Amino acid sequence: MRHRPARVAILAALAVLVVAIAASAATARPEQSVTLTISNWDAYTPEDLIPRFEKATGIKVKLAKHTTNEDIMGKLEAQNGGGYDIVFVSGPFAEALRKRGWAARLDHKKIPNLKNLYPGASKLAYDRGNRYSVPYTWGTTGLCWRSDLTRQPKSWWDLLRPAPALRGKITMLATDRWLMLPALKVLGYSINTTNPAHLKRAAALLEEAKKNLLAYDDTTFYSKLVSGEAHLVQAWDGWCNYGIAENPKIKFVVPKEGSDVWVDTMVVLAKSKNLDAAHKFLNFVLRPDSGKSVTELVLYKTPNEVAMRSVKKALAKQFPNLAIPPKKLLTYETERDLGKAQPLWSRTVSEIVG
Amino acid sequence: MRRGRVGSAALVSPALLWWAGLLVLPVGLVLAYSFFERGVYGGVVYDWTLDNYRRAWDPLYLGVLGFSVRVALESTVVSLLIGFPVALFIATRPARWRTVLLVLVILPFWTSLLIRTYAWIVILNDEGIANRALRELGLVEGSVRLLYNEFAIVVGMVSTYLPLMILPIYAALERLGPELVEAAADLGANAWKRLWTVLVPLTLPGIAAGCIFVFVPSLGNFIIPDLLGGGRRQMVGTLVQSQFLEARDWPFGATLAVSLIAMLLALVLMQAWLGKRSSREEAVTRAV
Structure with missing residues (x-):
């Protein structure tokens, strides 16, 4: 008996709530x-x-x-x-x-x-x-470097086989497509190659290049340039701009072998x-x-x-x-999905990094 | 009786639901995925295959596993060498100090792993605090490479997982109490002998638990090798992550994850067996 008033109150409250929701739904619908x-x-x-x-x-x-x-x-x-x-x-x-x-x-x-x-x-x-x-x-992707600490790079080789002073002062991009790009470009292969022999030759170059790397870095490479930890990094043009904004001595160049248009x-x-x-x-x-x-x-x-x-x-x-004029940009190849070759690419990258 | 059983079922059901929903179900899914194929453009094609397991035996991936085990072992040994003395120190303090010291041990857990890891980058880089200190002390000229190598990975792992080593050893030491050590001292055992014949054997289950607690997450961690290792060496964790994300190869990523889980499970079972055996021995010793 003691519970009844409470129960009635709850039921009443529920009923009010249901009506309110129904009403608001009805009015809200047309102007949703x-x-x-x-x-x-x-x-x-x-x-x-x-x-x-x-x-x-x-x-x-x-x-x-x-x-x-x-x-x-x-x-x-x-x-x-x-x-x-x-x-x-x-x-x-x-x-x-x-x-x-x-x-x-x-x-x-x-x-x-x-x-x-x-x-x-x-x-x-x-x-x-x-x-x-x-x-x-x-x-596009190129080289971002500190003009006060090193000479202007011209080729992807400057990244792959750096001058002695640059050893340990270099970073490369970590994502498979861009990690492979410098080697594929110097060898004259497509950046979308699915040919195992091409990938193998590129991997050999990249394994050699890894010895001179400070790190693989996709996200903080420009801050490594600003701090002076790195003198030369592989970089996307836009991200290099974030470095340039902090230190105008930072420059960007597309190597002579060409690059990609991402x-x-x-x-x-x-x-x-x-x-x-x-x-x-x-x-x-x-x-x-x-x-x-x-x-x-x-x-x-x-x-x-x-x-x-x-x-x-x-x-x-x-x-x-x-x-950089679009005409120039469009002379470069654009990345395609690798389809069936993706596992081979992943394995190749594991081989280089692992 | 019936009421009691229903009551206890109600009590454990949240834990059971948690366990089923957040452990059994996802691990089951991972296991199932490991037997399917990658679609040409990512995703999963539901064709039954054992191919992923064949691929996992590739010497390349075994090499990655070998390196991961090495790093995890190094991290475990260093954690043990630091953790045991720290646990012993805390366990031998007066009770009111112990709480304070234990809170200090747990304190780093209040900060995000990512922030703690980035802090190590600030400390260890060529122009960082460590190198500047070494230069000030005249110990080095220029700089020593402390970052983006195996050393940095182990430093990161140890600093992250050390509390997981200290706590179980501390618990074992506290349970042991000071009496047996005092008795050994009264009977003429020196400190070295007391350590090796009393403390270590009787806290072995705690030591084993600490080692497992450090080894297991060190083996699977992918943030630390990525940030402090500079992505220059792959560990199993990074490999699994890259299969799921970069390669969009969920089935193969699942296979690697299942293999890792199987290995760690074997290890944990071994530890449990070891713990059981030693507690039985302990009971026998006490009875004698």
């Missing part, structure tokens, strides 16, 4: 706002981009961060290609997403700003015609329930003012011709690699 879940590398989205997009379109964005291509691919693998509306990945990973059937076919009618791209940016081998991915930034892209996932909003986002990023803020704030080149023309001239003076 769309939220896009997007994953990009950390510190790779200009700060003003998302707020401006939200203001312009009324679409909300939840921005997640990943550390590497491999990281986001692992997360997608675990969720069977779901969990996000848009992911930022490099070209070969966009290709893998397409071949897994996880990338949505893009509707170009909804992305009119594609016209702002350099023509070459729509002919990249991993996704000709931008059918499944839109390029966000691009650039492309970081935006891919809409096929499982996205917000395809319209996702297309709007791609189109917004391709606006000239968005591309301009990417280059000026993240210090990477964008394949957006109209945007690049509007970038402040002084910036290219401070960071000369921003001025």
Whole structure:
């Protein structure tokens, strides 16, 4: 008996709650706002981009961060290609997403700003015609060095067989595609080679080069240059700029044997329930003012011709690699997914590093 | 009786659920994946195969395993050499000091592993604190390479896992109490003899547990070899990680993980057996 009043009160409260929820659901439905879940590398989205997009379109964005291509691919693998509306990945990973059937076919009618791209940016081998991915930034891989501590490097050989003074003062990139690149370039092979003999010869060179390395480093190489721990590092152009920003004596050069043109892209996932909003986002990023803020704030080149023309001239003076002309860039090969050869590549890298 | 049984089942069920959901299920999944194939573009193709296990026997991967075992052994031995005296020191302090000292031992666990590891980079690099100190003392000219090598990996492992060595040895020493050591001293055994005939044999289960606690995570750790080893040597942990992420070869990564788990399981069973045997011997000694 003593319990009854309490029980009545609880039941009444529950009933009120149910009615309230039902009412709010009924009123909320027509004006339900769309939220896009997007994953990009950390510190790779200009700060003003998302707020401006939200203001312009009324679409909300939840921005997640990943550390590497491999990281986001692992997360997608675990969720069977779901969990996000848009992911930022490099070209070969966009290709893998397409071949897994996880990338949505893009509707170009909804992305009119594609016209702002350099023509070459729509002919990249991993996704000709931008059918499944839109390029966000691009650039190349080269040598980043301290001009006050060492002579200007000219060739990938300066990294692979360094002058005695540079021994132990060098870092190379740790991810398989870029770890192999210097050796493949000096040997004149494709950076996408699947030929075991090519990989073997490259591995022999790299094993020899390892003896002179300070470390394999994908993430802090430019701070090693700034601190003077390293004098010469293999680097992506954009990351070298972070070193240059701290010490103008740091320079960047593409070795004479050539290099790659890497492309970081935006891919809409096929499982996205917000395809319209996702297309709007791609189109917004391709606006000239968005591309301009990417280059000026993240210090990477964008394949957006109209945007690049509007970038402040002084910036290219401070960071000369921003001025590498796309024509030059496009003479280099772009990374493709390795497909069946990936296990062989991984084994080769283990052989070098292990 | 029935009530009691239901009650105890209710009490253990959270632990059981935890164990099933977060240990049995994922390890089972890893085991299952190890028998499938990698898809051409990553992912798992559900075709039954033993190929992954054949690949794992490659001398290349055995070499990586060999290096990992070496590093884990070195880390264990160094931890033991530091940990035993520290545990003995704490166990012989007055009770109120022991708590303070034990908190100090556990204190580093309050900081993230990543931060502690980066701290070693600051200390050990060519222009770091250690090298500057050596230079000030006139012991070296220029700098000694302390970072990005096996030495740095072992330093990182020891500093991370040392508490796991100290605590079980301390527990064993405390349980032992001072009486037996005092008796040995009264009967004329010197310090050296007291250590080897009384302390070490009677705390062997604690020592064995400490060694396992240090060896096992050292073998699988992938952050320390990556950061302090400069990625210049692969260990099993880094290899498994690179198979899952870089190579997108989950089946082969799973195979390597299963092999590692099997090895460590054998080790833990051996330790349990050793512990049981010595506690039986202890009981016999006490009875006599």
